[in-house]
Amino acid sequence: DIQMTQSPSTLSASVGDRVTITCRASQSIPRWFAWYQQKPGKAPKLLIYQVSTLESGVPSRFSGSGSGTEFTLTISSLQPDDFATYYCQQYNSYPLTFGGGTKVEIK
């Protein structure tokens, strides 16, 4: 199984901050990699797929990058609506696996 390790698990930041979340895979993933945002009591929402492609309607302050085993989600200027938990996911091979999540909190 491909293990996905996110860091940090919790991040405290202020509105306007640049925020970076990292996800490491236990083995190389070509480009079958996505990021999701989840708010309390709500379903996850797709933000980015294929490492760096922004889902329709997602603000351009979100971006994704990386390759091989290391991937990054960047929020260029944190907005109040961005305080949430973020999950990475690989869909390269079964079982499809998610990272443990990164909670972005208000500083």
Next chain:
Amino acid sequence: EVQLVESGGGLVKPGGSLRLSCAASGFTFTNAWMSWVRQAPGKGLEWIGRILRKTDGETTNYAAPVKGRFTISRDDSENTLYLQMNSLQTEDTAVYYCATDGQLAFDSWGQGILVTVSS
């Protein structure tokens, strides 16, 4: 607009069974791969399994913790996805989500349905 609505959750005793449904609308369900994902209270997301479309053989794949106990099926005539859960254990307690599996990512999700396994 894509809509996925789960139903069938609730309280069940250990060893019991439950069937979840996911009613789909707003897209061509027949063409869609679908997945189930669950989230235990206060925990992260866990993929349970996937079913491909009929033209891909309706092939199913499952995560190890549920393989042999859970079965995913679909009724394309009713635009409905199912999750049959047998031999339920307390660790199966979670919110269960159905999601469109766009082969690039899970692009639409239902609101989720709570399943509680407790005596």
